[in-house]
Amino acid sequence: MSKSQALGLYIHWPYCARICPYCDFNVYRPKGADDLLLAAILEDLRHWRERTGARPLASLHFGGGTPSLMSQQAVGDVIDLAEHLWGFAAAAELGLEANPNDLAGFAGFAAAGINRLSVGVQSFQSDVLERLGRDHSGDAARAAVDTALKAVPQVSLDLIYAWEGQSLENWRSELETALGTGVGHISPYQLTIEQNTAFGKRAERGETLALEPDDAAEFYELTDEIASSAGFERYEISNHARSKAAQSRHNRLYWEGGDWIGVGPGAHGRLGQSSSGGRIATEAARRPGEYAQSIKSGSWGVADEEQLSAEDERAERILMGLRLLEGLDLDDLHAATGLGIDETGAERMIATGLLQRDGARVSLTREGQVLGDAVSMALVP
């Protein structure tokens, strides 16, 4: 299947047993309304099938929130209906984000069809987990990774680094523990303090909770060094995989400008590949009750739908494409939008050693990766 035909499906399950103090996702405490939400999601899938027509799914991803709070039956119902409506492409990725505390459900998710679990480990150190406001222990994190490895062929784990006071030695040991578990994929995220979170409010009161960006850059370098010596390649700014097969196929759709349907409260989607057809950005109603109500009233849950201009699409493709180590193909960009990059900005970034060019492809250098979006923005006219 070519990149342009690939279709992904994202399901947002918005409930979390506890809201983490750094999290600014669209999340809610469970209210006992799982059946209503599941029914709305299943109905929404039927609507979306009318809109997309028959295109096999390259990936189905349950994100959140905490989709590991879903029952095996609920996950199976979504997978079965998606298969019935669209069917799955060969070697489709069926992923689910899991809280370590939900490890008892992992084998059931695998039986329902899940073949990739992303375990929200964040740290293997109980005191660090407590500092981050997580509701699991280091032992639970280890047990969850072991259970996931027995349940499914692909396991990824998320880690958080650059909390205030963390030493490079502490991060080294955390990474070595993670890489030694046998997983094929890790996603280390720098702790960032977002407004309207509990950490954001504490930071406003003057508390320092995360390291400064300059200090965090050393952690980024160390991550590369340790992960690559363990045989992992950083294929995207925050993602390292042991092999091509271990990379996240669903996330690659986002980075490569592919199409995906976003189903569930607040889920985003993108449809349409070329400037001739235009690209549509959708966002579902954010609150679970509103979302379920909008499905009941006969729409496909979408609260906001926008036809992106060629310029907006270009900006999105530049920012997302440059996250990949392999960078952005300028011929693909032109084919999709009819537009190119800001050549003056690109030359400036190349001259400062933050960007490199190889034929029709531009990519961030190691120094550029640390600065991320700031470099990519220079390519957006």
Ligand code: SF4
């Ligand atoms: S479990 Fe994940 S999605 Fe839920 S509040 Fe914590 S960080 Fe956010």
